[in-house]
Amino acid sequence: MAPVLKGPSGADGQSILITEINEVRERIAAARTSPEIVVSLVPTMGSFHEGHLSLIRAARAESDLLVVSIFVNPAQFGPEEDLEAYPRDLQRDLDLASQEGVDMVFSPSETEMYPEGFETYVEVGAIADGLCGQGRPGHFKGVATVVAKLFNIVRPDLAYFGQKDAQQAAVIRRMAADLDFATEIRVCPIIRESDGLAMSSRNFYLTEDVRAQAPALYNALVLARESVGNGETDAAKIRRAMRRAIGQNYLLEFEYARIVDPDDLKPVATIDRKVLAAVAARAGKARLIDNMLIDPLRR
Numbered sequence: 375m376a377p378v379l380k381g382p383s384g385a386d387g388q389s390i391l392i393t394e395i396n397e398v399r400e401r402i403a404a405a406r407t408s409p410e411i412v413v414s415l416v417p418t419m420g421s422f423h424e425g426h427l428s429l430i431r432a433a434r435a436e437s438d439l440l441v442v443s444i445f446v447n448p449a450q451f452g453p454e455e456d457l458e459a460y461p462r463d464l465q466r467d468l469d470l471a472s473q474e475g476v477d478m479v480f481s482p483s484e485t486e487m488y489p490e491g492f493e494t495y496v497e498v499g500a501i502a503d504g505l506c507g508q509g510r511p512g513h514f515k516g517v518a519t520v521v522a523k524l525f526n527i528v529r530p531d532l533a534y535f536g537q538k539d540a541q542q543a544a545v546i547r548r549m550a551a552d553l554d555f556a557t558e559i560r561v562c563p564i565i566r567e568s569d570g571l572a573m574s575s576r577n578f579y580l581t582e583d584v585r586a587q588a589p590a591l592y593n594a595l596v597l598a599r600e601s602v603g604n605g606e607t608d609a610a611k612i613r614r615a616m617r618r619a620i621g622q623n624y625l626l627e628f629e630y631a632r633i634v635d636p637d638d639l640k641p642v643a644t645i646d647r648k649v650l651a652a653v654a655a656r657a658g659k660a661r662l663i664d665n666m667l668i669d670p671l672r673r
């Protein structure tokens with residue numbers, strides 16, 4: 375068994391807050407006192423909710439040294455997107471991280487991550503083109519680049535991502551395999567509110583009336599699962615039904631409803647194996663996404 379380092383090692387049992395790349399590297403190198411030490415990373419943009427905490431808990435259970443990064447990554451926001459408005463609350467996040475036994479919180483500045491002269495990006499392939507890639511050009515390039523940087527900074531054995539952002543998880547898996555990162559990617563289930571709405575930091579933007587209609591995305595996915603459970607195999611029919619279910623809500627602006635392969639995200643026409651149903655809609659200032667893995671063989 376590896377020596378156990380578990381738990382925050384900062385003063386007063388707080389997670390240590392680190393803002394510089396060199397310091398993270400030094401501290402991790404110092405903690406890797408044996409080859410069995412498992413270092414884990416949970417990359418986030420902060421403003422924690424139960425979705426983030428579920429990743430942190432899964433990582434805590436499997437690792438000796440747990441690093442959580444908090445960085446609102448400008449490279450993944452489009453020019454018209456909500457970079458400035460994105461909710462931020464570092465002190466609250468630090469308190470929650472400490473309660474969950476996170477060892478280090480790495481929260482660099484934009485210039486620490488993207489100093490003057492920065493110009494190298496990860497070029498993502500076709501996996502980033504469909505679904506959210508269509509409406510958010512350049513988004514996954516920004517995500518892959520920051521995750522590659524974080525992997526190189528932390529060199530984690532394990533990294534945790536949420537199924538909530540299914541395309542992001544697929545892009546990162548692809549990148550880790552293609553670029554030979556030694557990090558194993560773990561994907562954790564979607565955490566939802568009691569009415570089915572997938573938790574998201576951006577739910578903070580929802581006004582009461584929009585919030586009331588927001589569970590329509592989850593309900594559309596449940597409808598799709600039921601339909602497959604009843605023997606429907608025609609993906610186009612199910613897509614139309616999901617679209618209708620979302621479109622009935624006048625405050626939601628339907629964006630897409632797709633049935634794709636869970637690994638390469640290519641469209642599936644006939645549902646004869648496990649598929650990913652994915653939906654997106656604009657809801658006031660927020661954009662909602664949700665998805666569900668559906669297996670026709672497990673009714």
Ligand code: AMP
Binds near residue numbers: 417
């Ligand atoms: P974010 O801070 O939104 O970039 O999210 C950080 C990580 O938490 C990503 O891997 C997300 O997929 C994951 N995550 C966000 N919301 C949820 C959720 N509701 N359930 C599970 N994981 C989530």
